[in-house]
Amino acid sequence: MSKFTVNGKAQNFTGDPETPLLWYLRDIVGMTGTKFGCGRALCGACTVHVDGTAVRSCQIQVGDIDGQAVITIEGLSADGNHPVQKAWRELNVAQCGYCQTGQIMQAASLLKDTPKPTDQQILDAMSGNICRCGTYPRIRDAIKRASGKA
Template identity: 70%
Template structure:
């Protein structure tokens, strides 16, 4: 049986080891903040952190996660006060909002690895996260705001 942590809590999923992490999180763990988008790993809606690195939950199988630490949007900050979340709210980034949890998780991973990213670094890191509403300028501005440690 595979054992891993999700948001600091130990999980031992029962069932097939090839179950996608996305379905485990949503259907069995009750963590519905991680969204299903394409199921192919190209839209980024299901982005979570695995050992601090952005990863697509639709492409990971629970059997591959032995000993790993998964963080979902629910675990990014217990009170919603992570700098990226604060910046997102300050700049009203979300429009329809569907992709935003994946965007936020990708941005959090970027800032953990590169605390003061350039526009090019932001664009490169975020290029795999799609937004049908086209909020890309607000996403970039929010990442820059979070990097500065401020609120608008």
């Protein structure tokens, strides 16, 4: 059995420990904000935080997160007003929106570790998150705004 938390709520999972965290979150817990993209950790759509670190939930198995804390987009802010979420809305970052929860989770992790990132640090941190609509300039600008640099 794996015991961990998701957005502060205790979880006890007795199923297959090789179940990807992504499918646990979406199919068992019902938190569909975390998206399936490629299934190979190449696109970033499934990004969540595990013990404060951005990870691709399609490649993390539930059996590997015993005792850890998982935060999804639903748990990033109780009222949806995390600085990154606010900046995203203010700058109308999303176009189709599919990748945006992963983008937001990656950006929040970046700002936690690097509160005032340079353009290069933003580029490096966000390079594993793909946006098919090409909203990269707005993503960068929103990260700067959330950091207080814009």
